[in-house]
Amino acid sequence: MRKRILVTNDDGVHAPGLLALVQALSAIGEVTVFAPDHNWSAAGHTKTMHKPLRVFETQLADGTPALVTTGTPSDCVGLALLGLVPERPDLVVSGINDGPNLGADITYSGTVAGAMEAVVNGIPGIAVSQDWGDERDFSVAAELAAWLAEQVLEHGLPPQTFLNLNVPSLPRDRLRGLRVTRLGQRVYRDVLIERIDPRGQPYYWIGGQPPTVPPDADVDTDVGAMARGYASVTPLSMDMTDYDFLPELRRWSLDWETESRA
Numbered sequence: 734m735r736k737r738i739l740v741t742n743d744d745g746v747h748a749p750g751l752l753a754l755v756q757a758l759s760a761i762g763e764v765t766v767f768a769p770d771h772n773w774s775a776a777g778h779t780k781t782m783h784k785p786l787r788v789f790e791t792q793l794a795d796g797t798p799a800l801v802t803t804g805t806p807s808d809c810v811g812l813a814l815l816g817l818v819p820e821r822p823d824l825v826v827s828g829i830n831d832g833p834n835l836g837a838d839i840t841y842s843g844t845v846a847g848a849m850e851a852v853v854n855g856i857p858g859i860a861v862s863q864d865w866g867d868e869r870d871f872s873v874a875a876e877l878a879a880w881l882a883e884q885v886l887e888h889g890l891p892p893q894t895f896l897n898l899n900v901p902s903l904p905r906d907r908l909r910g911l912r913v914t915r916l917g918q919r920v921y922r923d924v925l926i927e928r929i930d931p932r933g934q935p936y937y938w939i940g941g942q943p944p945t946v947p948p949d950a951d952v953d954t955d956v957g958a959m960a961r962g963y964a965s966v967t968p969l970s971m972d973m974t975d976y977d978f979l980p981e982l983r984r985w986s987l988d989w990e991t992e993s994r995a
Contacts, residue, residue: 736763737821738762738764738824739767739810739822740765740768741769741806741825741826742768743773743805744774744844745773746766746799750874755793756875758878758879762886765818765820766797766800767800767801767818768801769809775841775842776805776807776841777840777846778849778850779805780811786808788800800813806846810847823857823886824851824856824857824859824886825857825859826848827846827851829861829878830842830863833863835965836918836955837919838944839897839969842860844861851895852893859896861874864899865902865943866901873904873908874900877911877964878898898964899959909962910964912966913966914954914955914957914958914967916954916969918950919946920944922942926940
């Protein structure tokens with residue numbers, strides 16, 4: 734029996750990266766598409782709790798049927814697992830995002846959130862992103878994502894663990910391979926941009942230059958591998974406990990009892 738794969742993204746249901754991913758994954762499993770109706774980049778792991786969600790049927794550019802919602806990537810996965818998709822998927826793949834999700838980006842990323850929502854519900858997840866660049870062809874990233882999905886379906890993932898795949902925007906003959914990495918750090922240069930509306934009131938944009946990679950970034954980090962022309966796959970855990978610091982924190986004598994302060 735073919736494995737069932739749920740596909741979502743944060744760039745919107747008609748994004749070219751989603752189409753490329755669906756076409757590649759269709760060769761290895763039964764694919765169901767459930768994606769947002771518009772771009773949710775930088776939405777993070779957001780769930781819609783304060784307003785109703787609408788769900789519609791649509792088609793991708795190649796005729797593939799898809800479900801589309803007014804909600805976030807997390808909502809897409811949640812709605813599917815709560816019953817709008819009758820068959821429980823064996824794997825959730827989120828992407829292909831137009832732009833990388835490296836280092837601290839994972840805390841902002843709607844793409845990563847789609848894979849996270851799968852893990853919250855006990856299903857393996859993969860987030861897939863491609864770097865910006867002159868190459869807007871997602872075929873190599875899609876092929877690599879499908880190959881990685883096969884590995885996950887064969888070997889499984891530990892509980893609370895999902896994979897974050899980033900692929901350079903390079904033609905096949907310039908891609909150096911795939912490295913297993915840990916999270917790295919990029920340099921952010923955000924700036925606050927102030928404007929004045931027609932009524933004389935200020936409003937703001939958070940802008941700035943794209944993040945840069947330190948020149949000495951370790952190739953065993955996601956940012957270092959990508960900078961050197963490798964695709965990067967990083968295992969991420971929903972358990973964000975800092976186990977190294979935990980013993981030190983316990984030595985702080987942080988005992989606090991309500992009765993002693995009455």
